[in-house]
Amino acid sequence: MEEQPAGRSYSTLPQLGGSAMRPPPSGTVAQDAAAREEATQRKPQLTAALLARGQDRFNIYCSPCHGRTGQGNGRIVQRGMPHPTSYNDPRLLAADDQHFFEVITRGYGAMYSYAMRVSPQDRWAIVAYIRALQLSRHAALADVPDNEKAKLVEDRK
Ligand code: HEC
Numbered sequence: 710m711e712e713q714p715a716g717r718s719y720s721t722l723p724q725l726g727g728s729a730m731r732p733p734p735s736g737t738v739a740q741d742a743a744a745r746e747e748a749t750q751r752k753p754q755l756t757a758a759l760l761a762r763g764q765d766r767f768n769i770y771c772s773p774c775h776g777r778t779g780q781g782n783g784r785i786v787q788r789g790m791p792h793p794t795s796y797n798d799p800r801l802l803a804a805d806d807q808h809f810f811e812v813i814t815r816g817y818g819a820m821y822s823y824a825m826r827v828s829p830q831d832r833w834a835i836v837a838y839i840r841a842l843q844l845s846r847h848a849a850l851a852d853v854p855d856n857e858k859a860k861l862v863e864d865r866k
Pocket residue numbers: 767770771772773774775785790791792793794809812813817818819820821823827835
């Protein structure tokens with residue numbers, strides 16, 4: 710019992726016919742796979758709290774490349790990463806929420822996937838915040854509530 714042919718991860722183990730690590734039996738699913746799949750489908754309701762969460766996660770995970778405003782000029786890009794398309798590009802303005810969710814989940818071209826780092830609910834929060842960033846550059850004065858309008862005019866003076 711004291712001496713057993715125990716294998717370490719990634720080592721070889723002749724007793725098992727080669728690799729010490731065993732492939733999972735076919736049909737195996739991760740314990741939380743169903744819950745995770747469900748979370749990708751469940752788009753949360755848009756609230757101020759969701760936007761704040763999205764802003765927080767965006768600034769941590771996305772702004773290093775996309776920049777705080779989503780123009781694509783983050784620090785890493787200034788040091789040689791390919792320049793991502795601005796979120797204000799007409800194609801991305803027209804893209805639906807699902808496209809942004811998919812890009813975070815699967816990556817896109819030179820951008821790798823953030824599925825391991827950003828939970829599905831946080832991905833939706835980030836998508837909501839990206840929509841706010843887009844709106845911040847494409848809003849008309851008519852979109853601003855009356856009580857805020859006065860402030861804008863005041864600021865211009
Ligand atoms: C390490 C740098 C980097 C980080 C961090 C990063 N991206 Fe990107 N992203 C890129 C690059 C580069 C592209 C352009 C890829 C290409 O066109 O090949 C891109 C493209 C995109 C696009 C445009 C896809 C299209 O249809 O053109 C979206 C949307 C996007 N990223 C969202 C995000 C979000 C959201 C995050 C944070 C969760 C994030 N990215 C984090 C580098 C990054």
